[in-house]
Each structure stands twice: as structure tokens, then as C-alpha cells.
Amino acid sequence: MAAETAADPRFGTFNLYVGDNTTPLIGKSLVDGKLVFEDLPTRISVPANGNVVITIKADVSSVTQADQSNAKLKLALYAGKAVSHARGTAVAIGSLAATDTFTSTGLTPADLMVVRKTVPTLTTQALTTTKLTAGEQTIYKMTATADVAGDVEISTIKFNLTNGMAGGKTINTPKLFIDGTEQTATE
Amino acid sequence: MAVGNAPKTIELKGTPSGAPVTSDYISVNVIQNATQEGPLAAAPGGFTAPTLVWSDLSGAPHSSTSLDRYNGYKTLGLDTATQTLSF
Numbered sequence: 001m002a003a004e005t006a007a008d009p010r011f012g013t014f015n016l017y018v019g020d021n022t023t024p025l026i027g028k029s030l031v032d033g034k035l036v037f038e039d040l041p042t043r044i045s046v047p048a049n050g051n052v053v054i055t056i057k058a059d060v061s062s063v064t065q066a067d068q069s070n071a072k073l074k075l076a077l078y079a080g081k082a083v084s085h086a087r088g089t090a091v092a093i094g095s096l097a098a099t100d101t102f103t104s105t106g107l108t109p110a111d112l113m114v115v116r117k118t119v120p121t122l123t124t125q126a127l128t129t130t131k132l133t134a135g136e137q138t139i140y141k142m143t144a145t146a147d148v149a150g151d152v153e154i155s156t157i158k159f160n161l162t163n164g165m166a167g168g169k170t171i172n173t174p175k176l177f178i179d180g181t182e183q184t185a186t187e
Numbered sequence: 188m189a190v191g192n193a194p195k196t197i198e199l200k201g202t203p204s205g206a207p208v209t210s211d212y213i214s215v216n217v218i219q220n221a222t223q224e225g226p227l228a229a230a231p232g233g234f235t236a237p238t239l240v241w242s243d244l245s246g247a248p249h250s251s252t253s254l255d256r257y258n259g260y261k262t263l264g265l266d267t268a269t270q271t272l273s274f
Binding site: 124176 | 238
């Protein structure tokens with residue numbers, strides 16, 4: 001491993017959570033492409049024949065330039081230290097030795113994460129009526145919201161329609177409305 | 188369509204080509220793209236059957252040719268809930 005230099009400025013703190021805890025066990029910075037969570041304030045105890053979910057959350061710095069969007073991040077476990085012991089036997093802090101080291105052989109890296117300046121969120125809204133009748137009616141309704149990091153632009157929406165009408169009937173003249181105004185242009 | 192912190196309401200309206208009868212129904216939703224595409228320019232920019240095309244406006248400047256558009260892969264809210272209308 002190369003000598004550690006300054007923390008990567010593209011990220012804030014990476015927090016490690018254990019189980020359903022909403023308070024991080026420990027937070028560290030990314031240095032030389034590596035996160036080292038050591039000297040945990042509380043050991044992570046894994047029950048016999050059981051498991052513990054460990055979550056790492058990244059605080060990504062704001063995107064300020066075009067080339068910062070679409071940057072990719074993937075975390076993979078590199079190595080760790082663990083020791084087994086009989087039930088009811090406490091493991092003293094600091095008792096892990098170098099010989100307890102394990103590596104990540106066989107573990108799958110995390111999903112690839114891609115940095116965006118901001119993102120949209122789509123949320124379905126209830127229809128006034130779900131009764132299918134003759135004449136024009138609203139057949140789908142949702143909202144789009146941008147993350148607080150910045151506005152987004154939506155230029156294409158493809159609706160997936162399942163037609164269960166008998167006799168070859170279809171939906172004629174579909175129209176798209178944004179905040180009540182019919183859209184006639186494609187963008 | 189520009190979207191800010193205030194939600195934009197998107198409605199799809201349509202007209203059945205004939206009077207609905209018993210057991211007639213339609214179901215609508217927006218599905219997630221199975222793979223990631225982007226950043227690309229506005230269509231025709233190479234997207235393959237996108238269910239959604241959106242931009243984070245990171246192009247400098249953002250324009251129809253700026254490479255700052257993405258498809259509907261892993262977009263929050265996709266797949267949207269299916270809404271069904273029946274007779």
C-alpha cells in the first residue's frame with residue numbers, strides 16, 4: 001500500500017452502520033482509494049451460524065463541474081480481522097492479531113454507484129376515478145421532483161400500457177399534461 | 188420539462204376508441220430500464236428504447252447536444268406503481 005496522503009476531496013465521511021442502527025459505528029475518509037475502519041469503538045459480534053448486516057454510506061461532495069457527473073464508485077472488501085471464540089467468552093479489545101486477518105476471496109464487490117449532480121424522483125398519484133368510461137379521462141398520474149442538489153430536465157417518458165379491452169378497442173389520442181397544461185412539443 | 192424542488196404533476200389522458208364494456212380494463216405504469224445508458228445527448232443520441240430520459244443539467248452549457256442525459260435505469264420511483272381503470 002502506498003503511503004497515505006490527504007483524504008479524497010470528492011467525498012466526505014464514509015460511515016459504517018451495523019444492523020438497523022441509525023447512528024454510525026464509525027466514520028472514516030477515503031485515502032488512496034481505500035477505506036480503513038479500524039479501532040472500532042465497539043466490536044461487531046457475529047452470532048454463531050448467523051450474520052450481521054454492515055452498511056457503508058458515502059457522503060459525496062457536490063458536483064460543480066460537468067466532468068464530475070457520471071463518476072463511478074464501487075466498494076469491495078479488501079481485508080479484515082476477525083477472531084472466533086466460545087459463547088460467553090469476551091474478546092478483549094486489542095486482542096486481534098495479524099494472524100487473524102482474512103481477505104475478501106470469493107466476496108462480490110458492491111454494486112457500481114454513479115455520481116449525478118442531482119436526480120429525479122417519480123411518485124404515483126391517486127386517480128380521481130378508476131372507472132373506465134367513454135370519452136377522454138386521466139389514465140395515469142404522477143409527480144416528478146428534483147433532488148435539492150439541483151433541477152433536472154425530463155425529455156422522454158414512455159408509458160407502459162396493458163390493454164384489456166375487448167373488441168379491438170384501443171386508447172385514442174393520448175395526451176400528456178404537465179401541471180394541467182397539454183404538451184405538444186417533444187422537448 | 189424542467190423540474191425543481193416543487194413537484195411537477197404529469198398526467199396521461201386518453202380516450203377509448205369504443206364504449207367500454209364489462210371486464211374491459213387498462214393498466215398503465217412506467218418501468219425501469221434494465222441497463223444503464225448515458226451520458227448521452229438528446230435523442231437521437233443513441234438511447235435504446237428508454238422509458239425515461241432525464242438530465243442533471245451538468246453540461247457546461249447544457250444543450251441538446253451536451254452529454255448529460257441518462258435513461259431510466261435505477262431512477263428513483265421506477266418502476267412506478269401500476270394504475271388500473273376498469274369498467
